[in-house]
Amino acid sequence: MDLDGTLLDLAASPDAVSPGEGTQDMLQTLEAAASGALALITGRPVAFVDSLFPGYRFTVAGLHGTELRPGERIAPPGAAETFAGEAPTAAFRHGRDLVRNAAQDLPGVLFEDKGRAFALHYRQAPEHRAEVEQIMERALICVGDGYLLRPGKCVVELCPAGADKGTAIRRLMAEPPFAGRIPFAAGDDVTDEAMFRVVNEMNGLSLRIGEPEMTRDSLAMAKLPSPADFRTWMRRIA
Numbered sequence: 001m002d003l004d005g006t007l008l009d010l011a012a013s014p015d016a017v018s019p020g021e022g023t024q025d026m027l028q029t030l031e032a033a034a035s036g037a038l039a040l041i042t043g044r045p046v047a048f049v050d051s052l053f054p055g056y057r058f059t060v061a062g063l064h065g066t067e068l069r070p071g072e073r074i075a076p077p078g079a080a081e082t083f084a085g086e087a088p089t090a091a092f093r094h095g096r097d098l099v100r101n102a103a104q105d106l107p108g109v110l111f112e113d114k115g116r117a118f119a120l121h122y123r124q125a126p127e128h129r130a131e132v133e134q135i136m137e138r139a140l141i142c143v144g145d146g147y148l149l150r151p152g153k154c155v156v157e158l159c160p161a162g163a164d165k166g167t168a169i170r171r172l173m174a175e176p177p178f179a180g181r182i183p184f185a186a187g188d189d190v191t192d193e194a195m196f197r198v199v200n201e202m203n204g205l206s207l208r209i210g211e212p213e214m215t216r217d218s219l220a221m222a223k224l225p226s227p228a229d230f231r232t233w234m235r236r237i238a
Ligand SMILES: O=P(O)(O)OC[C@H]1O[C@H](O[C@H]2O[C@H](CO)[C@@H](O)[C@H](O)[C@H]2O)[C@H](O)[C@@H](O)[C@@H]1O
Pocket: 002, 003, 004, 005, 006, 009, 010, 011, 012, 013, 014, 015, 016, 017, 041, 042, 043, 044, 112, 114, 119, 121, 123, 152, 153, 154, 155, 157, 189, 191
């Protein structure tokens, strides 16, 4: 499942999210019931996800599938390294610094450094959307080949190309304990549609979270209006 807007309520800034009481226990219960076949598939870095769930490592596909780290139920702590792809190039670091500096001139626009990716958020300053898009388009030219822009909810991200949430599902489904199961994927954003496409191809179940006007064109076969509804449903299953 996806995190922001699916399991977690959306917040004003990237750092202001919290899983809320009981969510970690619920996920661990579901993970145990599925013999470890539960993964968090997110645009966040793996390290940020770990910080949300202290003392426990879930299986996480981070940075839209760029990073992959098996959880402690399927690989003991210490044994499970994060696969993170290529290290950032000098051009990437230069592009990132340009964007960080440009954000300082736009009140309410937030820069998020995610290691091998970065994002510019305009949730608190929607009037700057066009400038944010232009800054990120210039950054893409600056970092060169091997990267792409991902527009999301009040955000534009610059990420390594070559992976998305659909490729993350394929990689997970090729290995135990996921292999041979019917996949279920839940998400709330355009970047989650890649997961739904793959899960639907595998005759699995796909669920998009969001109000009906936002989810009308989704590939997902089922819809729920909010993260709170999703958590209630997951708790019932747990
Ligand atoms: O794939 P996800 O787990 O859904 O992550 C997508 C991006 O989510 C975060 O941004 C979004 O959530 C913020 C906190 O609620 C919100 O302020 C922002 O407007 C949303 O776009 C995160 O900051 C990004 O790094 C993720 O890629």
